[in-house]
Amino acid sequence: MSRTEKTDRPMTRVVNAGRHPEDWGGAVNPPVYRVSTIVHPTMAAREAAFARRFADEREMIYGRTGTPTSFALEDAVAELEGGHRAQLYPSGLAAIAGAISAFASAGDSILVSDSVYGPTRKFCDTYLKRMGVKTVYYDPEIGGGIAEMLGPEVSLVFTESPGSLTFEVQDIPAIAAAARAAGAVTIMDNTWATPLYCKPFELGVDLSVHAGTKYIVGHSDAMLGVVVANEAAWPRLADTAMQTGMSAGPDDAYLGQRGLRTMAVRLRQHQQGAMEIVAWLDQRPEIARVLYPAWPGDPGHALWKRDFTGASGLLGFELTDEASPHARAIVDGLRLFGIGSSWGGYESLALVQKPADFRTAKPWTGHGALLRLHIGLEDPADLIADLDQSIGRAVSGGAEAKT
Numbered sequence: 584m585s586r587t588e589k590t591d592r593p594m595t596r597v598v599n600a601g602r603h604p605e606d607w608g609g610a611v612n613p614p615v616y617r618v619s620t621i622v623h624p625t626m627a628a629r630e631a632a633f634a635r636r637f638a639d640e641r642e643m644i645y646g647r648t649g650t651p652t653s654f655a656l657e658d659a660v661a662e663l664e665g666g667h668r669a670q671l672y673p674s675g676l677a678a679i680a681g682a683i684s685a686f687a688s689a690g691d692s693i694l695v696s697d698s699v700y701g702p703t704r705k706f707c708d709t710y711l712k713r714m715g716v717k718t719v720y721y722d723p724e725i726g727g728g729i730a731e732m733l734g735p736e737v738s739l740v741f742t743e744s745p746g747s748l749t750f751e752v753q754d755i756p757a758i759a760a761a762a763r764a765a766g767a768v769t770i771m772d773n774t775w776a777t778p779l780y781c782k783p784f785e786l787g788v789d790l791s792v793h794a795g796t797k798y799i800v801g802h803s804d805a806m807l808g809v810v811v812a813n814e815a816a817w818p819r820l821a822d823t824a825m826q827t828g829m830s831a832g833p834d835d836a837y838l839g840q841r842g843l844r845t846m847a848v849r850l851r852q853h854q855q856g857a858m859e860i861v862a863w864l865d866q867r868p869e870i871a872r873v874l875y876p877a878w879p880g881d882p883g884h885a886l887w888k889r890d891f892t893g894a895s896g897l898l899g900f901e902l903t904d905e906a907s908p909h910a911r912a913i914v915d916g917l918r919l920f921g922i923g924s925s926w927g928g929y930e931s932l933a934l935v936q937k938p939a940d941f942r943t944a945k946p947w948t949g950h951g952a953l954l955r956l957h958i959g960l961e962d963p964a965d966l967i968a969d970l971d972q973s974i975g976r977a978v979s980g981g982a983e984a985k986t
C-alpha cells in the first residue's frame with residue numbers, strides 16, 4: 584500500500600512515495616535496520632520467508648537481500664520514475680556496472696554514448712573487455728541513426744542525457760525505439776535530471792540508473808546507486824544483483840530516502856540559481872559558450888524541452904581562446920566553489936575538464952577550456968560575485984580584482 588495516488592503531482596509524490604508509517608509504529612521515516620542475521624522461530628518459518636523473498640516479495644531474510652529501510656527507498660524511486668521496481672547499490676558506479684553486466688554476456692557488443700561519465704567508460708574498457716564484451720562508442724547526437732550500428736550481437740545501448748561533462752542531450756525516444764526493434768535493451772543514466780525532471784520509461788528506456796550520491800542523497804554525505812527497471816527487465820536485473828551481492832548500507836539507504844523528501848524544493852533552487860548564473864556567464868566577454876540544456880541558446884534545448892520537465896544545477900562553459908590559459912586560475916580563485924568530484928549536494932563546486940582526452944567516436948570540437956560548475960543552494964548573487972572576482976582577477980591579472 585502506498586500513500587500516493589496516480590493523480591498526485593510530483594512534489595506530493597516525492598514526499599509520500601514508499602512511505603509506510605503504519606508499518607513503522609507510526610514513525611514518519613523508516614527505521615534504520617542494522618542487520619545481517621534474521622532469525623526465525625522454526626525452520627518452516629524460515630523456509631516460508633525465503634520462498635517469499637525469492638518470489639520477489641519485500642521480505643527480510645538476510646541483511647544483504649534488503650530491509651524495510653532499503654525497500655522504502657527502492658519503492659519511492661521506482662514509483663517517482665514510473666518504473667516497475669528498483670534495486671539499490673553501494674554507489675552510482677556499482678549501479679551502472681550492475682545494470683550493464685545484467686544484460687551483456689561474453690561475445691556481445693554494447694553501444695555506449697561517447698559522452699558518458701568517465702568511470703562508466705573505464706568499466707567498459709577494462710572489466711567488460713576482460714569478460715569478453717566489446718564496447719562500441721557512438722556519437723551522443725546520433726538519434727535514430729543508431730539503427731545502423733545495431734545488429735544481432737548488440738545486447739544493449741547505454742545512454743546518458745545530458746552528458747554530465749559535455750551536456751549533449753540525446754534523442755532518447757529515437758534511440759530506445761531503434762534498440763527495441765533490434766532486440767537490445769536501453770539503459771539511461773538519469774542522474775542529472777533525477778526521477779523528477781525526466782521520466783525515462785515514458786521515453787522507451789528499459790532501465791534507468793542514478794548516482795543516488797548526487798541529488799537523491801543531496802548533502803554530500805553518502806554513496807548510493809539505484810537502478811530502476813521496467814517489468815520485462817526487472818527479473819534479470821534483480822537476479823544479477825542478488826548473485827553479485829549488491830546492496831547498500833542501512834545508513835546510506837536511510838540518508839537517500841531522507842534526501843529524497845526535499846529533492847523537489849532543492850532542485851527548484853538549483854535550477855533557478857543555475858539559470859541566473861548561465862545568464863550572467865553568457866554576457867561575459869571571456870566566455871565562448873555555456874553548456875546548459877535549459878538555456879535557449881544550448882544546442883540540446885529543443886530536445887530538452889520535449890523530454891524533460893526541469894534542469895538541475897550542473898552546467899558547463901567554455902572560455903574564449905584568450906581566456907582559456909587562465910582556466911585553472913579562475914577555478915583556484917573561487918571562494919565559494921569547492922574544487923571537487925561529484926555534485927548534487929547543497930554546495931557549489933567547480934572543475935576544469937578535458938573532454939577531448941576521452942572521446943573516441945566523435946572528437947570534442949570545443950576549442951576553449953571547459954569548466955564545469957555545480958550550482959549549490961547559496962544565494963546566486965554571491966556565486967555571481969565570486970565568479971566575477973575570480974574571472975576578473977585571473978584573466979586581467981588583477982586589474983578587475985575587487986579586493
Ligand SMILES: *Cc1c(COP(=O)(O)O)cnc(C)c1O
Binds near residue numbers: 676
Ligand atoms: C557521479 C556519477 C556517477 C557515479 O556515481 P558514484 O556514486 O560516484 O559512484 C554515475 N553517473 C554520473 C552521471 C555521475 O555524475
